[in-house]
Amino acid sequence: MSADHSTAPCACASPGPIDAPRRRVIGIAAVGLAAPLAVTTRPAVAAVAGDRLVEEDAEGTPTPLRAGDIKPGKPLLAYPLDAKRGKARDDTRLNKVLLIRLPEADMSPETRARSAGGVLAYSAVCTHQGCNVKTWLANEKALVCFCHESKFALLDAGTVISGPARRSLPALPIRLEGEELVIADAFTASPGVAA
Numbered sequence: 118m119s120a121d122h123s124t125a126p127c128a129c130a131s132p133g134p135i136d137a138p139r140r141r142v143i144g145i146a147a148v149g150l151a152a153p154l155a156v157t158t159r160p161a162v163a164a165v166a167g168d169r170l171v172e173e174d175a176e177g178t179p180t181p182l183r184a185g186d187i188k189p190g191k192p193l194l195a196y197p198l199d200a201k202r203g204k205a206r207d208d209t210r211l212n213k214v215l216l217i218r219l220p221e222a223d224m225s226p227e228t229r230a231r232s233a234g235g236v237l238a239y240s241a242v243c244t245h246q247g248c249n250v251k252t253w254l255a256n257e258k259a260l261v262c263f264c265h266e267s268k269f270a271l272l273d274a275g276t277v278i279s280g281p282a283r284r285s286l287p288a289l290p291i292r293l294e295g296e297e298l299v300i301a302d303a304f305t306a307s308p309g310v311a312a
């Protein structure tokens with residue numbers, strides 16, 4: 118990513134007045150952008166069918182996540198595990214995966230087909246300018262990016278509810294092996310900010 122998003126303002130519609138707590142959240146999100154991305158999108162290496170998903174912040178040996186580890190409505194950041202290397206499949210932020218358990222009855226058929234045990238997986242990198250996205254607004258049924266307030270419909274293929282993002286959040290089809298969450302197919306689109 119060539120732009121320094123930790124300082125660059127968004128040339129999009131004004132998000133309105135920002136209170137102190139939100140300033141802190143935005144600041145934290147901006148810090149997450151400090152690591153530059155060599156390319157804007159790189160779908161082939163970010164996730165491979167058969168990879169287990171492991172918790173991003175777990176300490177010690179990565180342990181495959183089970184469907185029961187994902188609490189209803191509570192997003193969890195994970196990454197695909199390259200079992201041979203014992204580490205993340207890809208070393209960039211494009212590897213970040215958001216897992217969330219939502220009611221299957223509320224999912225569109227397309228989305229339900231990509232879920233496993235009520236758990237959905239999406240890229241955790243906003244398609245607008247690349248902030249991490251991991252806040253679920255249950256009352257709006259939307260995932261929000263606090264950098265510029267894009268909202269995504271996770272129950273309906275990650276489509277944009279409101280901008281400035283214009284591209285859906287890429288979905289990651291998953292399946293269960295026993296209780297473990299396993300990647301079933303590649304991301305539906307390139308994770309990250311489109312070129």
Ligand code: FES
Nearest residue numbers: 243245246262265
């Ligand atoms: S980075 Fe701008 S809305 Fe997410």
